[in-house]
Amino acid sequence: TLDRMNKGVDEQTNIRALRAVRAVKGLRLHFGLMTFHPWTTMSEVLHNIRRIREEVLGMPLTGPEMLKRFLQVLEIYKGTPVYHLARKQGLIKAEPEFEQWCCVYRLPREAHLLLNFVQDGLSPLLAAHHRLYLCSLDLASHGSGSVDRSLHSLHSRLENYVLDSIEQYATDLRSEVCEEELAVRRRETRKNTMELIQQVETLLRGSGTPSPSRNVDQTDEHFLGAADRIVSR
Numbered sequence: 619t620l621d622r623m624n625k626g627v628d629e630q631t632n633i634r635a636l637r638a639v640r641a642v643k644g645l646r647l648h649f650g651l652m653t654f655h656p657w658t659t660m661s662e663v664l665h666n667i668r669r670i671r672e673e674v675l676g677m678p679l680t681g682p683e684m685l686k687r688f689l690q691v692l693e694i695y696k697g698t699p700v701y702h703l704a705r706k707q708g709l710i711k712a713e714p715e716f717e718q719w720c721c722v723y724r725l726p727r728e729a730h731l732l733l734n735f736v737q738d739g740l741s742p743l744l745a746a747h748h749r750l751y752l753c754s755l756d757l758a759s760h761g762s763g764s765v766d767r768s769l770h771s772l773h774s775r776l777e778n779y780v781l782d783s784i785e786q787y788a789t790d791l792r793s794e795v796c797e798e799e800l801a802v803r804r805r806e807t808r809k810n811t812m813e814l815i816q817q818v819e820t821l822l823r824g825s826g827t828p829s830p831s832r833n834v835d836q837t838d839e840h841f842l843g844a845a846d847r848i849v850s851r
Contacts, residue, residue: 619652619655619657622657623652624699633673636649636673639677645678646680647674647677647678647679648680648683649679649683650687650690651666651687651688651690652692653666653689653690654691654725654732654733655700655725656704656723656724656725656726657726658725658726658728659729660732660788660789660792661792663729663732663788664785664788664792667784667785667788670684670781675777675778675781676774679751679777681751682743682744682747682748682751682776684776684777684781685736685740685741685743685744685747685776686744688736688740688780688784689733689736689737689741691733693720694710694723695718695721696713709723710723711724728792731800735784735787735803735804735807738804738808739783739804739807739811740780740783740784742812742815743815746815746819747773749818750769750772750773750776750818751773753822754769754773757769772817772818772821775814776814779814783810786803787800787807790803
């Protein structure tokens with residue numbers, strides 16, 4: 619994927635960069651991951667999750683990045699190399715109305731189902747997770763002891779939950795699990811997500827944690843909008 623997107627780096631270069639950030643105390647990581655594109659496979663998704671577990675999980679991030687990166691959809695602009703490749707392979711569904719707009723293209727079936735799963739079952743966590751993150755920043759600046767540890771613990775649970783959920787669903791898709799089992803998995807995930815959101819709200823209300831002094835994140839509206847456009851077509 620790095621080669622197809624003409625990134626000019628390889629995986630090991632990115633891993634060295636991650637480790638350099640990890641080694642500097644006080645830095646927070648904001649990382650990119652182009653999860654959904656016309657050639658996304660479940661093997662690629664699972665490979666990226668393994669790498670994230672090895673190199674990213676546990677690092678201080680700039681909000682609910684773990685979830686946002688699994689909502690990120692490639693935008694294909696007319697005339698770019700990736701546009702010509704997708705067009706040659708018959709993956710472009712609609713040309714842009716204006717030159718500066720993006721094309722509508724076909725996601726592979728499994729990728730389309732996974733994106734729907736993440737949007738429907740996991741994306742409701744974004745706002746609650748970001749409030750948790752902002753409160754943890756406020757408390758860290760005041761040194762608040764046990765409440766701060768509770769926030770950190772729940773933050774870690776949310777990141778692991780996101781990775782576990784996506785990993786399981788991608789594995790099910792790759793194994794061609796039947797639709798009935800996939801539907802059960804989606805229902806369970808929605809239920810678990812709502813329970814986690816409630817836990818966040820309960821902790822923020824009941825522990826004396828102040829309301830965040832900053833606005834809730836925009837949750838990468840640009841990328842979420844791109845995901846909506848792809849799924850809706």
